[in-house]
Amino acid sequence: MATQPIPQQEPLERQLVHLVSERLLETQPGFGADSNLYDSGLDSMAIMQLLILIEEEYGVALPESELTRQNFSTVRHVAGLIRARAGAALDG
Amino acid sequence: MTTAGRGVVRVPVQSTDCFLLAHDDFMQRTGQGRHVSLSMIELASVPEVARLRPALDRLVQKHPLLAGRLRRNWRTWLPYWEVPVAPEAGLPLGLWRERGAAGVLAEAVETEDWMELLQEIMARPLVSAGIEFKARLDVVERRDGSSVVALSWSHLLIDGKGAELLLAEIGRLCDGVDVPCEVKEPPKPTLTFKERTAKTKGAIYRLEELAKIGAPSLCGPRPRRGRGHYRVLTLSGEDSSRLAARVEQMVGALFPMTFYVACAARAHDRVFRQRGREPRGYVASVPVQTRKRGARGPLFHNQVSIFFFSAVREHLGSIEAAATAAKQQFAEMTRARLDESFLAMLEMMMRLPSWIFMRVVRWQFKGEIASYYHSHTGVFAPELGEFSGAEVTNANHLPCLATPPGTGLFFCERGGRVNITVSWREGCLTDEELRLMFGQVLEDLFGEPRPELLDGF
Numbered sequence: 001m002a003t004q005p006i007p008q009q010e011p012l013e014r015q016l017v018h019l020v021s022e023r024l025l026e027t028q029p030g031f032g033a034d035s036n037l038y039d040s041g042l043d044s045m046a047i048m049q050l051l052i053l054i055e056e057e058y059g060v061a062l063p064e065s066e067l068t069r070q071n072f073s074t075v076r077h078v079a080g081l082i083r084a085r086a087g088a089a090l091d092g
Numbered sequence: 093m094t095t096a097g098r099g100v101v102r103v104p105v106q107s108t109d110c111f112l113l114a115h116d117d118f119m120q121r122t123g124q125g126r127h128v129s130l131s132m133i134e135l136a137s138v139p140e141v142a143r144l145r146p147a148l149d150r151l152v153q154k155h156p157l158l159a160g161r162l163r164r165n166w167r168t169w170l171p172y173w174e175v176p177v178a179p180e181a182g183l184p185l186g187l188w189r190e191r192g193a194a195g196v197l198a199e200a201v202e203t204e205d206w207m208e209l210l211q212e213i214m215a216r217p218l219v220s221a222g223i224e225f226k227a228r229l230d231v232v233e234r235r236d237g238s239s240v241v242a243l244s245w246s247h248l249l250i251d252g253k254g255a256e257l258l259l260a261e262i263g264r265l266c267d268g269v270d271v272p273c274e275v276k277e278p279p280k281p282t283l284t285f286k287e288r289t290a291k292t293k294g295a296i297y298r299l300e301e302l303a304k305i306g307a308p309s310l311c312g313p314r315p316r317r318g319r320g321h322y323r324v325l326t327l328s329g330e331d332s333s334r335l336a337a338r339v340e341q342m343v344g345a346l347f348p349m350t351f352y353v354a355c356a357a358r359a360h361d362r363v364f365r366q367r368g369r370e371p372r373g374y375v376a377s378v379p380v381q382t383r384k385r386g387a388r389g390p391l392f393h394n395q396v397s398i399f400f401f402s403a404v405r406e407h408l409g410s411i412e413a414a415a416t417a418a419k420q421q422f423a424e425m426t427r428a429r430l431d432e433s434f435l436a437m438l439e440m441m442m443r444l445p446s447w448i449f450m451r452v453v454r455w456q457f458k459g460e461i462a463s464y465y466h467s468h469t470g471v472f473a474p475e476l477g478e479f480s481g482a483e484v485t486n487a488n489h490l491p492c493l494a495t496p497p498g499t500g501l502f503f504c505e506r507g508g509r510v511n512i513t514v515s516w517r518e519g520c521l522t523d524e525e526l527r528l529m530f531g532q533v534l535e536d537l538f539g540e541p542r543p544e545l546l547d548g549f
Contacts, residue, residue, distance in 0.1 A: 026387030041386025
């Protein structure tokens, strides 16, 4: 699986906003890293698809313990999870 | 869309539509009527009919597919919609009044049992002004001043989520908001025949794997004549919150549908065991949306694929084991992109005449289609707070199904309350079995029996 390096700070958020808008949700103008994903229609299927996209795009598998509503409420939260996980993998 | 002369245009069908077309034909041939479901919203007061009528006229002008007819191309045998450019009638509207109601709906016809009436309407062709519409709307004024708006819709053109979006569209038109509902989809890659064939493999392997388990249904593989029956149970806000906490604890807050898949399996298993049967397992057919979430459309065509969940005996002993197994299958099927694979398979079958199509569908499970139908459609039309001037207080679906499999268990939510619907065909479920099924569902939902919620069943 070809994965890309995890970008630092904003570029990752921008990439995720693009990914979510293109592949998963019909987002409204003004949708950004801090917009509520559930208000935009995020459901079980879309979350599972997002998890798989994250694995495919960034090579990061998010553990069960981090799959909470709060962690998936905004793109910024999801980006934080990816960075933390990628960092943990590097530290390990 | 192509113009075909005589004031009509041709609109292609989509791959899943062909299954529903074959299924609708199958229902007609076996004396089970048409595949018409109903989506119902409950309102705090009576909607304004003066706003509703022009909205329904505009609806058909804006979406003439609602008055379309299915045809087949005689050369390719591909089905298509023949759609009038300028339909001459609005969506049919029925006005009804429960006996003892105040009579705010002046033109309404009095009815003794409105739920029975709506079920009769579902069983009849949706014909009005000589046009076979693909939907109709009925409004019932209730004794307590509230009302019910029921959208009957043909599965040939509309799916469950589409029905919610259509109700929201009617609501917008009542408010004078006339905006496009189309969604810009990213372009799909053009595949060669070889690539398309390769794409179907995931679905074929999955079906072969499931065939080893079998898909026994409560009605058995032989189609039966007879009407559909429906029962809806709405949980209180307090019970629904309690349930949400339990679902979160069991499968995590993000994948509630897997918990409900497990509930449906155990509820059916309870009835099988009551009949003295313990099959090796079951196969549930669960629709998954292919629409982009949060979109205003597309309103029409069956924008779904199917995930076939299995529930084997060793996982049916507890709701925890059944839910864990369902969650694992959900992850595996999503990862393997089985939703896309099933669509590719249906696309390969689009040219088949309906009777051959249904033979192929039923061949894998020896005459059965699935053990039962199930869906958890989440929050019902969250964007619809008001409908033609009346506040929406609850909403749910009555999904029509055929024999086989003859039974289905469906969940949706509205205003923080969970609605549970059991659909069954005449002769597939006795009154006692219905109580057993609901009883098992409630026990799994709450972790303890809740017989008090079954009063009146």
